Amino acid sequence: xxxxxxxxxxxxxxxxxxxxxxxxxxxxxxxxxxxxxxxxxxxxxxxxxxxxxxxxxxxxxxxxxxxxxxxxxxxxxxxxxxxxxxxxxxxxxxxxxxxxxxxxxxxxxxxxxxxxxxxxxxxxxxxxxxxxxxxxxxxxxxxxxxxxxxxxxxxxxxxxxxxxxxxxxxxxxxxxxxxxxxxxxxxxxxxxxxxxxxxxxxxxxxxxxxxxxxxxxxxxxxxxxxxxxxxxxxxxxxxxxxxxxxxxxxxxxxxxxxxxxxxxxxxxxxxxxxxxxxxxxxxxxxxxxxxxxxxxxxxxxxxxxxxxxxxxxxxxxxxxxxxxxxxxxxxxxxxxxxxxxxxxxxxxxxxxxxxxxxxxxxxxxxxxxxxxxxxxxxxxxxxxxxxxxxxxxxxxxxxxxxxxxxxxxxxxxxxxxxxxxx
Amino acid sequence: xxxxxxxxxxxxxxxxxxxxxxxxxxxxxxxxxxxxxxxxxxxxxxxxxxxxxxxxxxxxxxxxxxxxxxxxxxxxxxxxxxxxxxxxxxxxxxxxxxxxxxxxxxxxxxxxxxxxxxxxxxxx
Numbered sequence: 001x002x003x004x005x006x007x008x009x010x011x012x013x014x015x016x017x018x019x020x021x022x023x024x025x026x027x028x029x030x031x032x033x034x035x036x037x038x039x040x041x042x043x044x045x046x047x048x049x050x051x052x053x054x055x056x057x058x059x060x061x062x063x064x065x066x067x068x069x070x071x072x073x074x075x076x077x078x079x080x081x082x083x084x085x086x087x088x089x090x091x092x093x094x095x096x097x098x099x100x101x102x103x104x105x106x107x108x109x110x111x112x113x114x115x116x117x118x119x120x121x122x123x124x125x126x127x128x129x130x131x132x133x134x135x136x137x138x139x140x141x142x143x144x145x146x147x148x149x150x151x152x153x154x155x156x157x158x159x160x161x162x163x164x165x166x167x168x169x170x171x172x173x174x175x176x177x178x179x180x181x182x183x184x185x186x187x188x189x190x191x192x193x194x195x196x197x198x199x200x201x202x203x204x205x206x207x208x209x210x211x212x213x214x215x216x217x218x219x220x221x222x223x224x225x226x227x228x229x230x231x232x233x234x235x236x237x238x239x240x241x242x243x244x245x246x247x248x249x250x251x252x253x254x255x256x257x258x259x260x261x262x263x264x265x266x267x268x269x270x271x272x273x274x275x276x277x278x279x280x281x282x283x284x285x286x287x288x289x290x291x292x293x294x295x296x297x298x299x300x301x302x303x304x305x306x307x308x309x310x311x312x313x314x315x316x317x318x319x320x321x322x323x324x325x326x327x328x329x330x331x332x333x334x335x336x337x338x339x340x341x342x343x344x345x346x347x348x349x350x351x352x353x354x355x356x357x358x359x360x361x362x363x364x365x366x367x368x369x370x371x372x373x374x375x376x377x378x379x380x381x382x383x384x385x386x387x388x389x390x391x392x393x394x395x396x397x398x399x400x401x402x403x404x405x406x407x408x409x410x411x412x413x414x415x416x417x418x419x420x421x422x
Numbered sequence: 423x424x425x426x427x428x429x430x431x432x433x434x435x436x437x438x439x440x441x442x443x444x445x446x447x448x449x450x451x452x453x454x455x456x457x458x459x460x461x462x463x464x465x466x467x468x469x470x471x472x473x474x475x476x477x478x479x480x481x482x483x484x485x486x487x488x489x490x491x492x493x494x495x496x497x498x499x500x501x502x503x504x505x506x507x508x509x510x511x512x513x514x515x516x517x518x519x520x521x522x523x524x525x526x527x528x529x530x531x532x533x534x535x536x537x538x539x540x541x542x543x544x545x546x
Contacts, residue, residue, distance in 0.1 A: 039485065040485065046539070049476050049477070049478065049490035049491075049492075049538060050476045051474050051476055051492055052434070055434050061434075062538075063476055063490060063492050063538040063539075064490075064538075065538045065539035066520070066538045066539065068539070069520050069539055069540065149478075150478055150488065150490060151486050151488055152486075152487065152488070153478075153480070153486075153487035153488045177503075178475075178477055178502075178503065178506040179477075179506070179510075180507070180510075196437055197430045197437035197439075198430065198431070198432035198433075198434075198437045200430070201429075201430050201432050202432045202473060206473065206499065206502075391439070
C-alpha cells in the first residue's frame with residue numbers, strides 16, 4: 001500500500017467519494033484508493049434513513065442507506081479500487097502525500113498522482129450561534145441526534161424543541177414524532193424556511209408541529225438537564241424584539257443551524273478558499289487552485305440533494321483520472337465566474353477551457369426567495385444563457401449548463417445574475 | 423360549486439406548488455405540476471392522503487443495534503404513527519439482505535416493510 005503510487009486518492013467514502021471513485025475507474029484510472037474514517041462506507045447517508053434520495057441519479061426513490069448501498073455496489077469487487085475504513089487522514093501535503101492513521105495499519109504515508117477531497121461537511125453547534133443561558137445537558141445538533149436515533153439505538157429525550165428549519169431539523173421533527181416524542185415547536189430566525197417545501201409539509205404539517213418564523217432562542221433554562229427555552233421574535237436585522245418573549249418547556253433542544261464544509265485538510269494544503277461557500281475554489285472540472293488536487297460534494301459547497309453531490313463527484317473523478325493519465329488537453333483559457341445581483345454563491349467559481357470549449361454546469365444559490373425571475377449568464381452585456389425560474393429559494397440549488405460550443409465564445413469573465421424585469 | 427386548494431407536491435424535492443380544483447369531493451383539475459406524478463399526488467392528497475414510512479427495527483448480531491426500514495408502498499396517512507409504533511416491537515437477527523421483508527402486510531394494510539440496507543453478521 002505504502003509503496004504504491006495511486007492514480008487517485010479519495011479522502012472520504014461518503015456519496016461524493018464513492019461516486020468519484022467509480023467515475024475515476026470508468027475513466028481509466030487503474031489504482032484508486034478511498035480513505036474513510038468511519039467503520040463503514042456511505043458517510044452521512046447511513047443515518048439519513050428517510051426516503052427521497054436518488055430520483056435524479058438512480059431514477060428511483062431511495063432511502064439514504066439505499067443510496068449508499070447502490071454507490072457501494074458500483075465499486076464492489078473492482079480490483080482497481082482499494083478501500084481503507086476506520087482510517088483518519090491527518091495531513092495532505094502539496095507533493096500529494098497523505099498521512100493517515102488507523103488501528104489496523106498504524107501510521108500510513110500514501111502517495112497519489114491526484115487527490116480528490118470529498119470530506120463533506122459538519123454541523124454548526126451551539127457555540128457557533130452563541131445562545132445565552134445555562135449550559136445543561138440535552139442540547140444536541142440535529143445530526144448527532146439523528147445518529148443516536150437511527151443508528152445507535154437510543155433517544156436523546158422526549159419533549160423536543162428544534163432551532164432552525166433546515167432539512168435536517170425538519171426531518172428530525174418527524175423522526176422524533178414517529179418515535180413517540182412530542183415536538184413542541186420549530187423556531188427559524190429567517191422569515192422563510194431554509195428547508196425543502198416537501199419537508200415542511202410532510203414533517204411539520206403532518207404532525208401539527210408549529211413553525212415560528214422570524215423567531216430565535218434568547219435563553220436556555222436548566223442547570224443539569226435542559227428544562228425549557230425562551231423564544232423571541234426577531235426584527236429585520238435578526239435582533240430579538242423585547243416584549244415578544246415566551247417560554248417553551250422541553251427536555252431536549254436540537255440545533256439545525258447550518259452546515260460548514262469540513263476543510264481543515266484543504267486549508268492545510270493552502271488551497272484558495274471561497275468566503276461564502278467555505279469551500280475550495282474550483283473550476284468546472286472540480287480542479288482546485290493546486291495542480292492535481294480536486295474537490296467535490298459538500299466539502300466544496302453544501303448541497304441540498306445528494307444526487308447533485310454524485311454528479312459533481314463524477315466530474316471530479318473523471319478529470320482526476322484524466323489528469324493522472326495526463327491525457328487531458330492543455331488548459332488555455334481561464335474564465336472567472338462572478339456572482340451578480342440576486343445570486344449569493346456559484347460553483348464553479350472559474351472555468352479552465354480548452355480551445356473547443358467544454359460543457360460547464362453552474363450550480364447557484366439565490367440570496368433571498370424570488371418569484372418569476374430570469375437567471376442570466378452574461379459575458380459583458382451579452383446574455384449567453386438564460387433560464388426562467390417560476391420560484392427560486394435560497395434552500396434550493398439552481399443549475400444551468402453552458403454547452404461546450406458556447407464556452408468557446410467568451411473570455412475573461414462571465415457573470416450570473418437574477419433579472420427581475422421579465 | 424367548485425373550490426380550489428393550493429398544495430405543495432411532496433413527491434420529489436422540486437416541491438411544485440399546485441392548484442387543485444375540487445368539485446363535489448373529487449379533483450377535477452390540477453395546475454402547477456411539472457410531471458404527472460404531481461397530479462396523482464394532488465388527487466390522492468385530497469381524497470385519501472398517503473405517506474411513505476421510514477423507521478428502524480432492532481437487530482441483533484449486526485454491526486449496529488438498529489436496521490433502517492422503509493414501507494414498500496405508501497401507507498394511509500392516518501395509520502403511519504400506528505405502524506411506527508408497531509415497528510418498535512420488532513427485533514430481527516443479522517444477516518439481513520437489502521430489500522428483505524421485515525414485516526409483511528403491516529397492520530393488515532396490504533403494505534410490506536422492507537430493510538433499506540443490508541447488515542451482515544458482525545463479530546464482537
